[in-house]
Amino acid sequence: MFKKFSLEEVSSQNQVKTSVQRRIRQSIQDEYPGLETVMEDLLPKKSPLIVVKCPNHLTLVVVNNVPLFFCIRDGPYMPTLRLLHQYPNIMKRFQVDRGAIKFVFSGANIMCPGLTSPGGVLDEEVDAERPVAIYAEGKQHALAIGFTKMSAKDIKSINKGIGVDNMHYLNDGLWKMERLD
């Protein structure tokens, strides 16, 4: 979804009201309880929080010109990969086998067989329509952020088709946009 993404896609950016800021903070915290202790560093209450709107109902949460979270329509906020790399334990993990890496890198969605094969790992607790971090066999860091299409159990039992939508992956447009001025 960020395959082609650049500054030109930005349709508006606003510094939001404190009340909205509070709401965003709250929903991020609910989504990622692991972040609670660093919330103050990430989204300081005092410093302005900028919400960047882009086409296709996409919003980015930007602090100090660094994009930190994104969300689609009013779905859950998801961290950018750079942020996830810093705090790797905040999200549920899926792992794909080695063969899938190169497809993920070109933006493909995560197919079930890549998750159920010997190289893949599934977190059984994950339901459908949840954000997950996608890791890869033999690698330490996450390579994509996905949004599950079906629950982990379904992925295992159906084992066919798209299991996780690829939202944001390494070297896509959002990754390349380290700073947003």
Next chain:
Amino acid sequence: MAEKLEPAKVLYCGVCSLPAEYCEFGPDFGRCKPWLVENAPDLYPDLLKEANEKAADNVSDKLQSLGISSGGADGAPSSSQSGGTSKKEEVKRLPGGKLKKKDRQEVIIEKVVRNKRKSITIVKGLELFGIKLSDASKKLGKKFATGASVVKGPTEKEQIDVQGDIIYDIVEFITDTWPDVPERSIFFIEDGKKVQAG
């Protein structure tokens, strides 16, 4: 969860910006290799071996050329050098499979409809021809008897917004007032496509 989480440090490749372990899947592994050998030697043990072999090769090559050079000192080294540079250029062109577009000198004119029947004409790129935007906006405003202002565009670039639809003779006006701007470098944007003016 009383303790504060420390941000983990991730080693990002200095060439392609990916985490170093993913360089092999990146767009341009070949160019990352030297960086990796230097900064993350333990991630790719094979690479290090390869690099060492290459270094050894180079040394032996040099030795050889030195041996020969007593005869044709000038010929051999210079030719090898030129070969090296051309190779470098080739590499530069390839990254990501796409060439980065240089800022070409062109004026782009776009019409944006504002309130159904009101529109704004946006002129971008005049500054590339060495034209002062504030002067230009004044002139445009005077000529078409409307408001014209210099506005910061989406990418921090400045552009001129002129109220009203003045597409019909803006091209003529631009070429008349600033002879530096050739007509063929003026483009309209119609339905998201670039169309040459005139």
